[in-house]
Amino acid sequence: MTEHEYKFKINAKVHQEILDFIKAHKHPRMDSPVDGKSFKYSFTHTSIGTVVEIQCCMCRKKKDVTDYDCW
Numbered sequence: 001m002t003e004h005e006y007k008f009k010i011n012a013k014v015h016q017e018i019l020d021f022i023k024a025h026k027h028p029r030m031d032s033p034v035d036g037k038s039f040k041y042s043f044t045h046t047s048i049g050t051v052v053e054i055q056c057c058m059c060r061k062k063k064d065v066t067d068y069d070c071w
Ligand SMILES: [Zn+2]
Pocket: 024, 025, 027, 056, 057, 058, 059, 060, 061
């Protein structure tokens, strides 16, 4: 079986948005909220840029953290 690796680059602004979102979703039931295990990330490639979304697996809230300024 051949394995393939997918990589997505995010800039500092998007990274900060993700950290803020994780900080805002420290639900008591989470063992280790900072490691990002309880969050779902989605990267959607479009012809003009990559849409980045993060979703909290505890409360299902979603946030679009795409940096549209650099599109
Ligand atoms: Zn949450």
